[in-house]
Amino acid sequence: MKKNLASNTRSSFKAKIAKYLLEDEVIMNWSVLNKSILILILGSLVHIFWIFWKSFVLLSPNLWNFVDLALLQLQLKLDILFFCLLILMILPCVFWSKKKWAQQWLPYLSIGILVLSLCRNGAMIGVLSPATMVSYVSLVTVGLVLFNRKIVYFSLIPVTLFLILSNYLSLEGHISYAPLFHLNTSPYQNKFWVSSMLYFIAPILMICLILFEILxxxxxxxxxxxxxLSQIDPLTNILNRRSIKACLEKLEHRPIKSYALVLIDLDHFKQINDQYGHNTGDETLIQVSEALSKIIRDQDVVGRFGGEEFILILHQSSLAQAKIIAERCRQAIQALHLLSSVGDSIQVTASFGVAFSSTEIDPQKLLSQADKALYEAKACGRNQVKCYPENLGEAQLY
Incomplete structure (x- = not known):
């Protein structure tokens, strides 16, 4: 509702802006060490899945013929070691979160340990395996979203070189491909290998999907x-000139049955600024915008057109209705109780120019007519409402 861009909206909207653009609840606004802690926790969860799988295989003698048992035992110990390292890395990130050197170097160390463990596990299950590729893509994507590119490329370049070199050596027969498994045929013909890939991929995808959904x-x-925020005036929190022009363009392309434009100019506003200061002038503009917003209907639009000038777009309104609303606004502005910083009472008044339109009149032309009516209101002594009737000349203003 356009009308709600007044006093209550100003406080609630600014609160939302503060919450989502400034406060720490938004992951994108976390400190680099908090993001590092998040990555360490996610990496630890992945290691838990690996530890569980390897422990399950070791406790299932019927699966021993599918794996290199000695290598599996070694990798389980390494998984536990890396899991402990990842958990321990959280402590310095928490305790030294205010230290500049920690903010600079701990993210590199945290991601480096995680990447090292992923490379090790990737080499064991196959550098081109689905699980390794999913881990690689997920790590790069999450890293680029959360961290500075330098931190990501610090790990990305060595990992990429490692994968390329390992793949080359395995193709040349210098090292075995997926040494953790006994693969006598194509890996994809080995049901145990395929099911293991699905198991490794599932937690990574699940964690990444949840994280990306939040982000x-x-x-x-x-x-x-x-x-x-780009559509409202930062001082008064009503629509700005750009938004008003957009509203007028919509009226031009999708004309409504009838509407009216009301231009409002505060009388002798420069004197308020000169005599009482710009802070008092700003407070005047704020209170005027609130007064206007309280009077117009829900379907109408109020905006600041520039300086001390405001505009109303009154939808589905006749000229008589527009004049009544303008008169109410004039009285509300005149009734404002403003005090200067030294306690002086400040009288505020405004002049109004009203123009009525149907679908045959261009909004820009109507704006020009409202401006002529406003000029007439000023010429006749200010603090009054003048109308520019449809299809009538300037001499017939009343």
Missing amino acids: LSQWRHREQLIQH
């Missing part, structure tokens, strides 16, 4: 708030 939701909401 995308926060990103979309933040974009909506930023877009909303």
